[in-house]
Amino acid sequence: MSSTDLLESLRERVNLEVDKVVIGQHDVVNAVLAATVVGGHILLQGPPGVAKTLLASTLARASGLETRRVQFTPDMLPSDVTGTLVMRGNELVVRRGPVFTNILLADEINRTPPKTQAALLESMQEGAVTIDGTSHPLPSPFVVIATLNPIEYEGTYALPEAQLDRFVMQVRVGYPSPADEEGLLRLRHTGVRPSTLDDVVAVTSAAELLEARDVVDATVVSDEVVTYTSAIVRRTREMPAVLLGASPRAGVHLLAVAKAWACFNGRHYVIPDDVAQLASVVLEHRLILTPEAELDRFTSQQVIANVLASVTVPR
Secondary structure, eight states: OOHEEEHHHHHHHHHHHHHHTTTTTHHHHHHHHHEEEETOOOEEEOOTTHHHHHHHHHHHHTOOOEEEEEOOOOOOOHHHHHHHEEETTTEEEEEEEETSSSSSEETTGSSOOHHHHHHHHHHHHEEEEEETTTEEEEOOOOOEEEESSSSTTOOOOOHHHHHHHTTTTEEEHHHHHHHHHHHHSSSSTTTEEEEEGGGOOOOOHHHHHHHHHHHHHOOOOOOOHHHHHHHHHHTTTTTEEEEEHHHOOHHHHHHHHHHHHHHTTTTTTTOOOEEEEEHHHHHHGGGOHHHHHTTTTTTHHHHHHHHHHSSSSOO
16 A cells, blocks of 8 residues: 555545544544644534534544543633642652543533633643643644534633644534435434444554654645745735734644645645645634724635635646
């Protein structure tokens, strides 16, 4: 099996498993898988009841990786996420929090205060947690899949820009098509729980995902594609409707997932279309619009569409 075949096969296997439980969300599955392969974190945003958490749980089960879930609430403390020191007998030992896992499902992350949200920052960026002054490495791979409900704002806390910038992508999970919704209703259920969740099996492993990361890292990126990616990111900072544009980190993230996307499509090189297709999900959550633009109901998606239209595509 060639290197690109490995990525194509990985994508197909994971999608087949997820289809047993969640129908019609291949774009979301591919985005989460791309983030996982490059070692990034992903934010799933959508209204209640569109299977954000179920999708994340099914993906985690198909990955074969150790997974833990945290239901964020207003009374959660940072130590509830990272862990703390406890006395056992006459000795202080580390009680590891749920962050010590391969995949952390952070459900409704905007329902917990900023102090607890910030507890994730070091783990998301450094792959380690500091407890009582001592750094403890997290398992590899380590991925945070966080869900966000954009409808209910009462009792929620907006994620700070520094934390949003650490998510490789924000993917909108929308309502399924009529055919997909009918297919969902035809799945076996035990009461309201999908029985097919028990049919999902692990189709990959940590070793294969790390091998896939090596393949993605070796994907060829031409100077023209690098310049195109940089121009898109820099252009977001020049748009009149934007108060805060995309950071240099956004460019790194955009190019990384574009390399994974190329491999998913059987190529060992990135084309400009890979970058353009992913620009919205990588950049949207990083942009802060001016108050005037928000009053005019201008959106970050419209800004990105204008950016892509204004940047020359290399030939």
